[in-house]
Amino acid sequence: MALAQLNDEGFATVGVMPTHIIPGAEYDEIKNVVEAWGELKGKYGIKDLRLGKTFLSSVEGCDEMAAILVKRFEKLAGKDTAVVLMGHGTPHHIANAMYSQLQVALNKVADGRFFIGTVENTPLIEDVVAALKKAGYKKTLVSPLMIVAGDHANNDMADKDDPESWYSILKKEGFAVETYIKGLGEDKNVTAAFVEHLKEMMK
Numbered sequence: 001m002a003l004a005q006l007n008d009e010g011f012a013t014v015g016v017m018p019t020h021i022i023p024g025a026e027y028d029e030i031k032n033v034v035e036a037w038g039e040l041k042g043k044y045g046i047k048d049l050r051l052g053k054t055f056l057s058s059v060e061g062c063d064e065m066a067a068i069l070v071k072r073f074e075k076l077a078g079k080d081t082a083v084v085l086m087g088h089g090t091p092h093h094i095a096n097a098m099y100s101q102l103q104v105a106l107n108k109v110a111d112g113r114f115f116i117g118t119v120e121n122t123p124l125i126e127d128v129v130a131a132l133k134k135a136g137y138k139k140t141l142v143s144p145l146m147i148v149a150g151d152h153a154n155n156d157m158a159d160k161d162d163p164e165s166w167y168s169i170l171k172k173e174g175f176a177v178e179t180y181i182k183g184l185g186e187d188k189n190v191t192a193a194f195v196e197h198l199k200e201m202m203k
Contacts, residue, residue: 003016003033003046003049007044007045007046012046012048013046013047013048013049014046014048014050015198015202016030016034016050016051016052017052017194017197017198017201018030018051018053018054019147019185019194020054020147021055021087021145021147021184022054022056022087022090022095022099023054023056023057023095024089024090024093024095024096025091025092025093027054027095028093030051031051034049034051035051050202051201052197052198052200052201053197053200053201055190055193055194056098056101057098059101059105062098062101062102062104062105064193065102065105065193066102066105066106066108066109066110067109068187068190068193069114070106070109070110071189072187072189073114073141076141077113077141078139080137080138080139081113081139081178082113082114082115082132082135082137082139082140083113083114083115083141083143084114084115084116084117084128084132084141084142084143085114085115085116085117085142085143085144085145086117086118086143086144086146086153086156086157087118087145088118088119088120088145088152089118089119089120089121090121091121096118096122099145100123102116103115112135115128115131115132115135116128117166119152119156129170129173132175133173137175138175139175139176139178140170140175140176140177140178141178141179142157142166142170142178142179142180143180143182144157144183145184146184147183147185149181149182149183149186153181153183154181157179157181158181
């Protein structure tokens with residue numbers, strides 16, 4: 001609908017910039033629409049139609065995000081506190097592997113203090129718990145690896161009254177738990193990276 005409106009208004013150059021973390025199933029839906037629209041010619045087509053990349057779409061993107069995350073949490077979590085990040089995840093999709101690549105990037109720059117899990121795919125919270133125990137951490141700071149701290153962050157992650165929330169599971173497993181319920185979109189370094197990706201798309 002947005003592309004149709006822009007076409008009706010006479011725009012010849014249009015950029016579609018996603019705010020997804022990984023290029024998963026939802027990103028694919030946007031990509032399919034953009035590519036299909038790009039096949040249209042004549043008065044129903046847009047002369048120059050572009051699609052931007054997600055934050056974690058390459059090794060370099062994971063390295064960039066790892067550096068941002070280390071900076072984001074350096075003053076929020078002491079050295080004896082593990083940072084547990086909740087990603088959304090994407091079922092049955094190869095792009096979910098980008099979380100593993102981000103974990104590799106974080107391990108290189110943060111001495112194993114970051115632990116990534118997802119809501120809808122692996123690693124699960126059970127995998128995170130096992131990794132935390134193996135590493136010997138007792139204190140955890142849990143925060144969303146999402147642009148917006150919405151339903152997943154407030155309920156699946158931080159709901160103290162829900163026995164299935166990450167907060168409750170970690171508490172039950174004996175960890176001290178703090179939550180930081182702010183989306184990555186509130187981080188100035190994340191928004192700066194987003195603007196740079198936008199500039200790259202529109203070159």
